[in-house]
Each structure stands twice: as C-alpha cells, then as structure tokens.
Amino acid sequence: MDKISERNSPELDNAxxxxxxxxxxxxxxxxxxxxxxxxxxxxxxxxxxxxxxxAVVTVLQSSYVIYYKFPFKSWPVAVLILFVILLILFVAFSIYITGLAAAYQH
Amino acid sequence: MNILNKIYTALIILLLTSSIFLVYRSNQKINYRAGCFSAVPIHTRQVFFTDTRSTEYGNFYEADPNYFAWGQVDQYFDNNRIDVPDSLHIEYFSYTDSVFYNSTLSLDRTDSTWGKYVKTKEQLIFTLGIADKGIIKLWCSTPILGTQLILAEQLPAVAPKPEDLYYREPLSKAQYITEMFSLLDDSIKNNIDKQLYLKNYKDSSDYKLPEYIFN
Structure with a gap:
C-alpha cells in the first residue's frame, strides 16, 4: 500500500x-x-x-502547454490552436480596417 | 507550488495592482468641451490642452481665418475621458500684423477661480478667445459656477523655426506669409489693408456662453 502511494504521489502532485x-x-x-x-x-x-x-492569452496558453509537455492531441493544445487562429483573424481585421480608414481619409 | 504557478501568481498580483491603479486614474478623468474664436483672421497651427499626468491632448476645432468674430464659437470639441488640463499650447500666424505666436501657458491650480473649476464634478466648457497683438483669453464655464475668465495673457511674437514654415514644402518666411495670404478671401485682405480689425480687446473679460451649449 505504501509503495502504491509513493508511486502515485508525484503524479498526484503534478495533477x-x-x-x-x-x-x-x-x-x-x-x-x-x-x-x-x-x-x-x-x-x-x-x-x-x-x-x-x-496575443497575451496565446503566450500564456503556450507556457502552460510547453511546461506540462501536453501531447498534440490534448485539449490545451486545441485551445492554443484556437487562440492562434483568433489572433491571426483579429490582427488581419485590424490591419484591414486601419488600411481602409487611411484610404478613406485620402 | 511549481515555478509556473509562481509566475502566474506574480502576474495576477501585477495585473490586479495595475487594474486598481487604472481604475483610480480613470476616476480622475473627466469630459470637457473646448471651443475657440478669434477677433482677427489667424491661421491656427496648433491649439490644444495638455496635462503632465498623461500624453493625451484636449483638442479644439481651429478658428477659420475667413469666418471670425469676437465671442462667436463655431463649434465645441468634445474631449472625453481626459485629465483636467494644466496648460494650454497655442501656435498661430496672425494675418493683421504678419507675426507668429508660439506659447505654452500654464493654468495655475492654486488660483482660486480656476481651483473651483478643477474641483467641481460638473462638465467643464472652455472657450478660448484670440485677439490682435497676441492677446489670449480663456474662459471656463459650468451650469452652476457660471463663466469666468481663468487666463488672460499677451503672447510675445516669436521668430518662426524652419518647421513652422512648412506648408506642403519647406518655405522661407516671406514665401510662407504669401502662401497664407493666398488662402484668405479678398474682402478680408482689403479689410486688413484698411486696418479695420484694429480693436483693443486687452480689457475685454466678459464672455456669455450660449445657453444651449449646456444641454
């Protein structure tokens, strides 16, 4: 019994x-x-x-994924990929709308 | 607790502290309106309020050199979520005497009149009057405190720097003045030649804000 708890302790701590x-x-x-x-x-x-x-949450999520070495097929990596996609979308939208505003001004 | 959680906890403390500070600063910010009129034709280069606590500017709609009258503001600019200003920066070219003015005037918070407006919770309305010979008057208004003159100065004329003479391209002082006059209506040029705008506003301290501005 003691051996089992000793073996499970680091895993439990990690969890x-x-x-x-x-x-x-x-x-x-x-x-x-x-x-x-x-x-x-x-x-x-x-x-x-x-x-x-x-941008900020992608960095934070990456730190979580990298520190605990999550496998590719895990939910933290799926969330990270979702954040990256949303980041790209919003950056692209910001660039598009800024360019549109500049074009409208001229 | 592992190193990652320690970092996350430190970040949470940092973000909480920053949020508390930003909420405190946000409560110091107000909305105010700023308008400008001139008694003489001027070409406004820059006019804005500043405050040492932030890099934000309190803006004005610039006075139109072709439509001007003492006491008549064309439009007030709404400055939202901004600090109460502590100085006024003004740069302009006066057509009547062909001189340049460039000054930063501080608003003294220890002055009893201005001090009352700084402390009030009402919306402030600033009205800037510009007259001949560099005369500047600044009034502040609220519905309860009314309208009072908070600044009256006579600015010294300054020699323009090369960057002050940029209009589409770098110009000499004479070229710049010629270019500025080309923007002016002929009738106003004639009136300047006939010296029709020479009127002393040095002692003029009254301004009546139209009632509808408060609404």
Missing amino acids: REKQRSLFLLIALYTLVFFLLVLLFPKENDMLYIPAYYF
Whole structure:
C-alpha cells in the first residue's frame, strides 16, 4: 500500500499543480481582458483589444502547454490552436480596417 | 507550488495592482468641451490642452481665418475621458500684423477661480478667445459656477523655426506669409489693408456662453 502511494504521489502532485495552473490561467485571462479595457477606453482604440488579448492569452496558453509537455492531441493544445487562429483573424481585421480608414481619409 | 504557478501568481498580483491603479486614474478623468474664436483672421497651427499626468491632448476645432468674430464659437470639441488640463499650447500666424505666436501657458491650480473649476464634478466648457497683438483669453464655464475668465495673457511674437514654415514644402518666411495670404478671401485682405480689425480687446473679460451649449 505504501509503495502504491509513493508511486502515485508525484503524479498526484503534478495533477494538482496542473489544476492549480488552470485556475490561475482562467483568473489571468479574465484580468487581462479587464486590464485591456481599462488601458484602451477610447472607441478608436477598442478595435485593437481583441488582437492584444489573443496575443497575451496565446503566450500564456503556450507556457502552460510547453511546461506540462501536453501531447498534440490534448485539449490545451486545441485551445492554443484556437487562440492562434483568433489572433491571426483579429490582427488581419485590424490591419484591414486601419488600411481602409487611411484610404478613406485620402 | 511549481515555478509556473509562481509566475502566474506574480502576474495576477501585477495585473490586479495595475487594474486598481487604472481604475483610480480613470476616476480622475473627466469630459470637457473646448471651443475657440478669434477677433482677427489667424491661421491656427496648433491649439490644444495638455496635462503632465498623461500624453493625451484636449483638442479644439481651429478658428477659420475667413469666418471670425469676437465671442462667436463655431463649434465645441468634445474631449472625453481626459485629465483636467494644466496648460494650454497655442501656435498661430496672425494675418493683421504678419507675426507668429508660439506659447505654452500654464493654468495655475492654486488660483482660486480656476481651483473651483478643477474641483467641481460638473462638465467643464472652455472657450478660448484670440485677439490682435497676441492677446489670449480663456474662459471656463459650468451650469452652476457660471463663466469666468481663468487666463488672460499677451503672447510675445516669436521668430518662426524652419518647421513652422512648412506648408506642403519647406518655405522661407516671406514665401510662407504669401502662401497664407493666398488662402484668405479678398474682402478680408482689403479689410486688413484698411486696418479695420484694429480693436483693443486687452480689457475685454466678459464672455456669455450660449445657453444651449449646456444641454
């Protein structure tokens, strides 16, 4: 019995740490959003909030995936891929809308 | 706790502290309106409010050199979520005497009149009046405190720097003045020649804000 608990202890610790990281990440993702809203209160700047938000959460999600060495077919990697896709979409939209505004001005 | 969770916790503390500071700063910001009129034809190069706490500018709609009258503001600019200004920057070319003005005037918060407006929770409305010979008057208005003169200065004329003489391309002072006059209506040029705009506004301290501006 003792041997089993000794063998499971590091795995259990690791699972606990993973779960703690997950809660901390959720708190971070929420706080980052509120901080960006406070940093860019003006209507013109709000356009960039999603791009900045997804850039930050992609980095945080990558740290989670890399630190715990998640396999490719796991939900944290799927979430990371989703964040990357959303980041690309919002960056592209920001560039498009900025170019459109510049063209309209001239 | 592993190193990753320690980093996440440190980040959370940092973000929370930043959010609290930003909420505090956000509560210091106000909305104000700023308008400008001139008694003489001027070409406004820059006019804006600044505050040392931020890099944001409080903007004005510039005075039109072809349509001007003392006490008549064409349009007020709405400046939203911005700090109460502590200085006014103004740069313009005066057609009547062909001189350049470029000054930054500070608004003294210890002055009792301006101090009352700084502390009020009402929306502030600034009206800037520009007259001949570099005379500047700045009024502040609120529905309860009314309209009061908070700044009256006579700016010194300055020699323009090369960047002040840029209009489509770098110009000499004489070329710049010629270019500026080409933008002016002939009737106004005639009035300048006849010296019809020479009127002293140095002692003029009254301004009545139209009632509808408060609504």
